Amino acid sequence: MRFAHTQVRRDRWGPHARTEVHSIVSAREPFGVQPAAYPPPGDLLQEAIKRELDPAESRIEVGVAIVGGGPAGLACAIRLLQLLSQAPDVMAKLGEVPVAVIEKGKFCGAHNLSGAVMRPSGLSALFPDMDPSEWPTYGKVEQDSVYWLRGATSELQFNATPKTFQNHGNYVVSVAELSRWLAEKAEAMGAYILTETAGQQLLVTDGTVRGVHSGDKGQSTRGGRAGNFEPGVDIMAKATVLSDGTWGHLGRAAIEEFHLADGREPQVWALGVKEVWSVRKPLERVIHTLGWPLRYGAKWREFGGSWLYPMGKDKVSLGFVVGLGYTDATVSAHDLLQLFKTSTLVREILEGGERLAWGAKAIPEGGFWSVPKLAAPGVVLCGDTAGLVNVPYLKGIHYAIHSGIYAAETIFEQLSRDSQDFTSYEERVRNSVIWQDLYAVRNMRQPFERGFFAGSAISSLMAATDGNFPGGHWANHADADAPMVIGQKKDMYPQPDDKYIFDKLSSVYISGTSTRDDEPSHIRVQERVPRAIAETWRWMCPAAVYEIAENTPEDAELVDVVVHSANCVQCGAITAKGGRLIPPEGGTGPTYTTT
Secondary structure: OOEEEEEEEEEOOOOOOEEEEEEEEEOOOOOOEOHHHOOOOOOHHHHHEEOOOOOHHHOEEOOEEEEOOOHHHHHHHHHHHHHHOOOHHHHHHOOOOOEEEEOOOOOOOOOOOOOOEEOOHHHHHHOOOOOHHHOOOOOEOOOEEEEEEEEOOEEEEOOOOOHHHOOOOOEEOOHHHHHHHHHHHHHHHOOEEEOOOOEEEEEEEOOEEEEEEEOOEEEOOOOOEEEEEEOOOEEEOOEEEEOOOOOOHHHHHHHHHOOOOOOOOOOOEEEEEEEEEEOOOOOOOEEEEEEOOOOOOHHHOOOEEEEEEEEOOOEEEEEEEEEOOOOEOOOOHHHHHHHHOOOHHHHHHHOOOEEEEEEEEEEEOOHHHHOOOOEEOOEEEOHHHHOOOEOOOOEOHHHHHHHHHHHHHHHHHHHHOOOOOOOHHHHHHHOOHHHHHHHHOOOOOHHHHHOHHHHHHHHHHHHHOOOOOOOOOOOOOOHHHOOEEOOOHHHHOOOOOOOOOOOHHHHHHHOOOEOOOOOOOOEEOOOEEEHHHHHHHHHHOOOOOEEEOOOOOOOOOEEEEEEOHHHOOOOOHHHHHOOEEOOOOOOOEOOOOOO
């Protein structure tokens, strides 16, 4: 049974404000169990906000604290230091450590993963005098191909590359390598980079963010302390930048604390699983695919696709992305990637090759309507933390860099005046290419709730008219509201052969994930739930973190969930489907190098 409802929306955020009545046909079916009905235990703000400061002698004082050593945070650090180098009076105000980058991974880039094809505008703006040949890329894209896969052995190539998939002149990169390169540049300019340091809590007093509290190290699951125990510390700052990525713990806390998402649509998410292969023959074009192995029917709400990108002459990046609003509990992005590799298109590229790397990451897909307010007293949000991703065009890295630049320029301007009012940062973003691009594609993700063919037709019209037809304000539906049933998607997945097809645990192993078995769990889920919810988590997780307790009767309506948090690659997908992540101990998790 399908149902329609009418929504009245005011298009408040675009360049042409207007009120429209838009009828939306929901693809939801009145069956199944919603993950939203089983929210995670605990309270986000209680865990993530610290309202009493440590004694002054126990604190660390920095000028600007940047949480997250990815492209957004590091671009902010670099641009801020560029400005400070020309303003010694402002530099002096910021003390001995003017800019500190707080990164929970073993090194900057260790937790960064993306396709990735990058538009050059971000790096060009950050390093205007640098030749692109000096950037850490695998060269310009010269050719594009898009295929509609109709099965493992049947594909149809598009005669002309659709507008949203055109990448000529963009650059293939590893976002992990890009982050390491940016970190080197930032450190050389004077940034103090604290790796293996988790930003555990926001320091908030009198309605203003004062910095962050770092996480403890050396705790055990029972609350004990190992011999190497190190307590967290208050890191006080005149400005705090939250660029802690997808499902950023502190970013989400700031959004809730300061009501930054009020009046916005709920954020929606996808999960991408990626592999890097060495290959015998070079891939000389960028490839995207649509269709198989996803189902077309609206009731399953399966949305996504794949990529294959050349990484020089001897490596290929490939991956599969699936939206997390699906309704079949047995959908698995990892297994969809393995199934995708059985296609003749992919097998010809990988033949005789070897898998080198694997990883997984959630992607914010809500787009324009889901972007929260970007500033509150003492703090700004950048990059994926702010949801600055253009899903139809598969782009986000250059937006992250641009947002970091705008944040740095705003912070410099305001601290020069001894002000912590950073609201002009949002104006900079609204007057930029970020806002222009996101507005043009503001409704292109939502039509796919009506199924693949209807969604493709509607979104194609939107792409051709820069979002003007059909216009209006199309609503998002939270992923955790999708009613889950135990379907048959799992019956499609191939068995591992350890040559082309791999299981989850062997994949986690090559991600370099390292987390102590006795470390306190950083995963918050209810551990007794309906079977459909448990199966959703079990299949969704690319790292085999969740399983149903052994000896559970097949007809049990409620089941116990066992959580193996040491396996976690911190992809963030669980937060879309009824759970929540908090930062683990600094230095744990994956160590991505080429993803």
